[in-house]
Amino acid sequence: MTLGFVMLCHISLDRAAQVARHWAEQGCPVVIHLDSRVPGPRQAAFREKLKDVPDIRVISRHACEWGTWKIVRATQDAAALMLRDFPDVQHVFLASGSCLPLRPVAELREYLAARSQTDFIESVTTEDVGWTIGGLNLERFTLRFPFSWRTQRRLFDIYVRWQRKVGFRRSIPPSVVPHLGSQWWCLTRKTLSAVLDAPDRPAIDRYFRRVWIPDESYFQTLSRRFSSDLQSRSLTLAKFDFQGKPHVFYDDHLQLLRRSDCFVARKIWPKADKLYSAFLSGADEPGVVAEPNPGRIDRLFAKAVERSIRGRPGLYMQSRFPDIGSERGMTAGAYQVIQGLSDIFEDFEPWLGKMSGARVHGHLFAPDRVHFAGEDTAFNGALSDSAALRDYNPRAFMANLIWNTRGERQCFQFGPKDNQAILPFLASDPNARILLVTGAWAIAQSRSSADFADVRRLAAQYQRTEFAMIDVLRGPGAKARVQISSLADFLENPAERLQSLVQGMTPATVRKLTEIPRMFDLTGLGEFLQTLRNQGMQPLLVGDFHGLSPRTAPDARRGRRTAAK
Numbered sequence: 001m002t003l004g005f006v007m008l009c010h011i012s013l014d015r016a017a018q019v020a021r022h023w024a025e026q027g028c029p030v031v032i033h034l035d036s037r038v039p040g041p042r043q044a045a046f047r048e049k050l051k052d053v054p055d056i057r058v059i060s061r062h063a064c065e066w067g068t069w070k071i072v073r074a075t076q077d078a079a080a081l082m083l084r085d086f087p088d089v090q091h092v093f094l095a096s097g098s099c100l101p102l103r104p105v106a107e108l109r110e111y112l113a114a115r116s117q118t119d120f121i122e123s124v125t126t127e128d129v130g131w132t133i134g135g136l137n138l139e140r141f142t143l144r145f146p147f148s149w150r151t152q153r154r155l156f157d158i159y160v161r162w163q164r165k166v167g168f169r170r171s172i173p174p175s176v177v178p179h180l181g182s183q184w185w186c187l188t189r190k191t192l193s194a195v196l197d198a199p200d201r202p203a204i205d206r207y208f209r210r211v212w213i214p215d216e217s218y219f220q221t222l223s224r225r226f227s228s229d230l231q232s233r234s235l236t237l238a239k240f241d242f243q244g245k246p247h248v249f250y251d252d253h254l255q256l257l258r259r260s261d262c263f264v265a266r267k268i269w270p271k272a273d274k275l276y277s278a279f280l281s282g283a284d285e286p287g288v289v290a291e292p293n294p295g296r297i298d299r300l301f302a303k304a305v306e307r308s309i310r311g312r313p314g315l316y317m318q319s320r321f322p323d324i325g326s327e328r329g330m331t332a333g334a335y336q337v338i339q340g341l342s343d344i345f346e347d348f349e350p351w352l353g354k355m356s357g358a359r360v361h362g363h364l365f366a367p368d369r370v371h372f373a374g375e376d377t378a379f380n381g382a383l384s385d386s387a388a389l390r391d392y393n394p395r396a397f398m399a400n401l402i403w404n405t406r407g408e409r410q411c412f413q414f415g416p417k418d419n420q421a422i423l424p425f426l427a428s429d430p431n432a433r434i435l436l437v438t439g440a441w442a443i444a445q446s447r448s449s450a451d452f453a454d455v456r457r458l459a460a461q462y463q464r465t466e467f468a469m470i471d472v473l474r475g476p477g478a479k480a481r482v483q484i485s486s487l488a489d490f491l492e493n494p495a496e497r498l499q500s501l502v503q504g505m506t507p508a509t510v511r512k513l514t515e516i517p518r519m520f521d522l523t524g525l526g527e528f529l530q531t532l533r534n535q536g537m538q539p540l541l542v543g544d545f546h547g548l549s550p551r552t553a554p555d556a557r558r559g560r561r562t563a564a565k
Contacts, residue, residue, distance in 0.1 A: 003028050003109050004089035006078045008071065009097030010035035010064060012270040013046045016097030020056055022280050026105035029055040029086045033074040037063045057081055067149050069208065071183075071215040080196055083189065090116065093186045099236065099266040100249075100279055108235075108263045112186070119191045119227045122181030122234050123220040140212035141178045142169045149212070173207050175200060181220040184236040184266065187227075194226035195219060237262035237294050239301050242309050247301065251275055256300065262292045314403045314431075330395075330429040331402040336411035336505050337432055339469075340440030340487070344494070345517040349373070349413070355513065356505040358409035364401075365394070365418040380404035387419075394422040402431070409505055416441060416465035427472050432480035434473060435501060438466050439487040439542030443520050446528035452535070460537050467541070488543025494519075 005023050009016040009032055020030045032050075034043055043060055050056045061077055062070040075094065082092055091112045101108075112118075126137040143163045147155040162168075172178065187195075198204065204222070208214045223230060237260050239247040246267045249257060251274035257265055268275055313329025336358065342348045353360040353373070362371030370385040372378075377385045381404030383397065384390075390397045402410060414426075426432045441462045448455050473482045490497055499513050525545065532539050 002088065002090045003093065003105070003112060004082050004086055004091070005030045005093045005095055006075065006082055007032045007095050007097060007099075008035075008064065008074055008078070009033070010038060012097055013038070013042060014049075015268070015270050015276065017046060017049045018276065018280065019095075019097075019100060020050060021053055022101065023105060024053045024055045028105055028109075029057075029082065029089060031057045031059070031078045031082045031085075033062070033064075033078040034058055034060040035062070035064045035074075036060050055086075057085060065148060065150070067213045067215075069211075069214050072208065072218045075215070075219070076196060079192055083193060083196070090189050091186055092189065092192050093235070093264070094184055095236065095264055096184070096266055098268050098270070099184075099264050100268045100275060101263065102237070102257055102260070102265050102279055103263050111263070115229075117188060117190075117229045119185070119187045119223055119230045120233060120235050121185035121187060121220060121223050121230065123179040123224055123230065123232045124181060126178055126180060137180075138178065140217070141172055143212075144168075144170060144210045145212040146210065170207075170210070173200070173203060175225065176204065176207065176221055177224065178217060179220045179224055180217050181232070182234045182236070182238060183215045184234050184238060184264075185219060185223075186235050187219070187223060191223055191227045195222045198222065198226075233292075235263045235292055237265040237292075238267070239294075242305050247304075249275065254278055256297055259296050260292070260294050261290045261296070262294055314399055329431070330425065331399055331431045332406050333402055333409075334431045334433060335402055335409065336501075337414050337426060337434040338411065338501075339413070339415045339435065340437030340490075341435075342413050343415075343440040343443050343520070344437065344487075344490070345519055348517055351517040352411065352502070355502050356409070356411070358411045358505050359405065361410070361412035363414065363418050364412045365390070365414060365422055367417070367419065371413075391419060391421070394419065395425050398422060398425060411505065416462040416469070420465065420469070423469060423472050424477075427475065427478040427480050427482075430479045433504060434480050434482045436466075436469070436473070436482070436484045437487055437490045438470070438484065439463075439539060440490075442487065442529060442539060442542050443522065443525060446525045447521075452531070456532060456535050456537050459532060459539065463537075463539065463541055486541060486543030488545045491522075 005020075005028055007016060007020060007030060013034075016032070020032060024030050034046065038046075038060070047058050050058065059077060059081065062074045064071045064074050079092055079094075082089060093108075126141070139160075143160060145156070145159075147159055149156050195201075208218050211217060237257070241247060248267050248269050249265060249272065250269050251272045254275060257275070257279075310328040312332070314332025341352075342362075345351070349360045349362060352358070359373050361373045362375075364370050364372070367387065369387050370379075370383075370390055372383075372385060379385075379401070381400050383400060383404070414423075426434065442459065445455055445459055470484060472478070473480070473484070485497070495513060495516050498516050502513065529539050529542060529545055
């Protein structure tokens, strides 16, 4: 009997009994402190279940509320009983009722035998490492904490603020150099006896009785005082999230736990039958006594913490909507926004979808409805074509559209006729690729049979909207990739502009376009623009249409033409 286990139990008593029996049957005595708050019938059933194992002791003396001194007292009493009843024990391993051995006991016994004078307990000073969560490092040793942080949170906070305000500060005993660390340790008999039999223990216990979370500092501090060979690490695998809450291991963590090479892990889900079966039913034969290496799985936990804090790009938590600007990535992937090309080319959307392989939608933010590709009434993720639903939260609509189509490039039309509320979101999204051909609305307006006064009013409105769009897209907060050209500039060499667009949407495409879609008839566009000028409206965003090369307009009238080589 060179190794003994002290267990602190309060829930999942069936699993705790299973683990205790496993350790005892491998020649390791076990002393269990059962939380005194456990109902009497359950305590009796627990004792009955283990009464046939001679090397198991069960005591129940303290109500072990989280963060209170009673946890230390329970550990002291159980450890003292272990040292008294089992004189051959040379190492005492502290565990909880939710702990699970990951390696054969024989390997742990052999590992400790080779390090017979070594204490394994995480122990760091508050000055050197500020890893604690909750805002209290050194203050946990200099303030008083008579109230429970969990059940008396309001009184706890008020009393802490009052002590800070009046400048209250407790005196730390001369023999105490505060250290912090994991609660779960493995100490030699020599060190543990020295801690429990310290001549000034009554004074030290009185001091730690008002320290916050003393189970993370009592043995960690006193072990430094009495140990001759201390390794500041725990042999128990215990991982915590960004809020300081322990990670719970489930059945699908089996291979992960095996890779850690740790001897014990917590916190195990009580219903993880696969884990308990795998680690408790195997033959207890020692293999290669490998060094515990939790660093092997630290990368996965670091990624989990990062995902908990920052989330995934373009995905909002279901429990709450994050603060604007604090999300990690506004959308889940790159997408293309186009203005004006569907006013220039006939059947532009089917052509672009064919050339690029992307999903090309119509005007997703049109006033009447959402024009999905193929004029579908619903889209991936049960997105509706209802304009009212879309406009209730256009940011969420856009984020959901891109998230629900991960792996497929999305493209949609946007123009001055559409709902402009989404534009600041598009401009500030680094995933957005925006191509604007300003003044393209003039092509359709030139063919309108409406009263010219109404046409001029609409043209002025569209131009004002486009000016506002340009201001947003070129504003200081814009992060989208934006290309802006006038209608006249675009028509100077439409094939080259379309080639650039397609290659930007599908970078792997290197071949030249062999054809471009048919343009709408531009006959009369010049006269229409001049009439607008004569009526007092200056179509600035159309560009210098009279400066077009003579060959462009005839090619446009012929429809499809071979792209420039």
